[in-house]
Amino acid sequence: MDITLTINGRDHAIAVEPRRTLADAIREDCGQTGTHIGCEHGICGACTIIVDGEPIRSCLMFAVQANGKKIRTVEGLANGDKLHPMQQAFMDHHGLQCGFCTPGFLMLAIGVLEREPNISDDGLLDVLSSNLCRCTGYQNIIKAVRAAAKDMRKE
Amino acid sequence: MKPAPFVRHVPKTLDEALKILADVAPQDGRVLAGGQSLVPIMAFRLAKPAHLVDINEVVGLDKVISDGTTLTIGARVRHAAFHKSVVDNPLGQLLSAVVRHIAHYPIRMRGTFCGSLAHADPASEWCLVVATLDATLVAKSTRGERLIAAKDFFAGIMSTALAEDELLAEARLPLLASDVRFGFNEFNRRAGDFAMAASLVTYRLNAGKIAEARVGLGGAESFPRRIVEAEAALNGKTPGDTVFRAAAEAAAKAIDPLEDHQTNAEYRRDLVRAVVRRALEQSA
Numbered sequence: 001m002d003i004t005l006t007i008n009g010r011d012h013a014i015a016v017e018p019r020r021t022l023a024d025a026i027r028e029d030c031g032q033t034g035t036h037i038g039c040e041h042g043i044c045g046a047c048t049i050i051v052d053g054e055p056i057r058s059c060l061m062f063a064v065q066a067n068g069k070k071i072r073t074v075e076g077l078a079n080g081d082k083l084h085p086m087q088q089a090f091m092d093h094h095g096l097q098c099g100f101c102t103p104g105f106l107m108l109a110i111g112v113l114e115r116e117p118n119i120s121d122d123g124l125l126d127v128l129s130s131n132l133c134r135c136t137g138y139q140n141i142i143k144a145v146r147a148a149a150k151d152m153r154k155e
Numbered sequence: 156m157k158p159a160p161f162v163r164h165v166p167k168t169l170d171e172a173l174k175i176l177a178d179v180a181p182q183d184g185r186v187l188a189g190g191q192s193l194v195p196i197m198a199f200r201l202a203k204p205a206h207l208v209d210i211n212e213v214v215g216l217d218k219v220i221s222d223g224t225t226l227t228i229g230a231r232v233r234h235a236a237f238h239k240s241v242v243d244n245p246l247g248q249l250l251s252a253v254v255r256h257i258a259h260y261p262i263r264m265r266g267t268f269c270g271s272l273a274h275a276d277p278a279s280e281w282c283l284v285v286a287t288l289d290a291t292l293v294a295k296s297t298r299g300e301r302l303i304a305a306k307d308f309f310a311g312i313m314s315t316a317l318a319e320d321e322l323l324a325e326a327r328l329p330l331l332a333s334d335v336r337f338g339f340n341e342f343n344r345r346a347g348d349f350a351m352a353a354s355l356v357t358y359r360l361n362a363g364k365i366a367e368a369r370v371g372l373g374g375a376e377s378f379p380r381r382i383v384e385a386e387a388a389l390n391g392k393t394p395g396d397t398v399f400r401a402a403a404e405a406a407a408k409a410i411d412p413l414e415d416h417q418t419n420a421e422y423r424r425d426l427v428r429a430v431v432r433r434a435l436e437q438s439a
Contacts, residue, residue, distance in 0.1 A: 130259030
């Protein structure tokens with residue numbers, strides 16, 4: 001099937017089988033390898049991206065279902081050399097170790113905060129329970145997201 | 156970990172969806188709604204449907220409508236729709252209290268209420284809700300429409316009364332009396348995991364005594380249901396610790412517990428005792 005994936009404002013015209021997951025299409029067909037794939041069955045959250053403003057797991061959506069929708073991935077966060085406040089907070093608070101889970105955590109946290117800017121710290125904790133970090137760096141991830149939430153509310 | 160090939164159908168209307176489903180159901184055709192359960196199963200190749208009828212572009216299935224007595228939830232209403240109360244009635248608060256226990260935020264963005272019912276995982280929170288509140292489920296096919304009472308809908312683990320060519324078009328939940336009290340408790344080992352036991356209770360007070368008690372139990376048996384023995388232990392009594400413990404005990408005794416390699420019957424009964432008591436305490 002011929003579809004167009006619009007990733008971070010850029011159109012990618014690709015041909016995929018219906019069974020192609022969105023995560024695979026973004027990486028393999030569009031070359032945007034910032035989105036990582038961990039478990040491929042919706043448990044780990046590494047492949048979380050934002051589709052039409054909703055943080056979703058791209059391994060649980062087929063690429064054909066995202067035809068014409070606005071997709072945002074980790075590659076679209078920084079503005080030139082200026083990092084997104086969430087990326088900066090992950091650096092400042094040592095919110096990443098190996099970095100494999102980081103794109104998923106960034107897109108999850110940003111996706112939720114853009115929808116619910118006033119979500120409570122407890123609410124954020126619940127949100128962050130959806131993704132796994134095998135370095136187990138959760139405390140610093142939580143710190144980073146809570147700090148970034150404050151920054152994002154100011155902007 | 157890649158799904159097997161399938162033919163995708165993308166109907167734009169319900170009639171079109173039902174026609175396609177009637178055609179492809181005998182050839183292992185399935186309905187694809189949110190995909191948050193079906194796609195993982197396909198990734199493991201536990202399911203290899205030859206056809207998927209993707210209802211994500213069918214118009215009109217995403218509505219939640221209240222007519223003053225009934226809340227009608229369309230086939231493609233996502234879990235996240237219930238993050239905020241959808242109706243000015245205790246039912247709206249009940250649904251938004253329960254939805255927070257369903258998987259995780261990104262899953263709730265895509266997964267659907269009716270999809271959960273049709274999937275019929277014993278641990279599903281929505282299955283517990285419709286069983287406890289005696290909702291009516293509306294199955295549609297090219298053969299017509301069928302109303303199925305929740306108590307007749309669930310047939311076993313991931314098994315329902317739906318025929319293979321039927322689409323669960325909507326769920327109809329009765330609005331609750333304005334003075335209904337409710338409580339919900341779920342036990343699992345990690346946030347967002349499948350419930351190892353969950354209970355939803357509702358009742359009213361009549362001159363200080365419990366009336367119209369409903370005690371629903373999920374995750375503990377093959378499918379969720381009301382536990383009449385626990386309800387009988389509540390009706391006519393004054394709410395309080397002794398009564399709540401007696402009802403929880405009655406529930407623990409009444410069940411045919413699911414067992415697996417981590418959970419024997421005794422442990423499951425213990426969990427049931429705990430979740431029923433905690434749900435009742437929350438309601439008080």
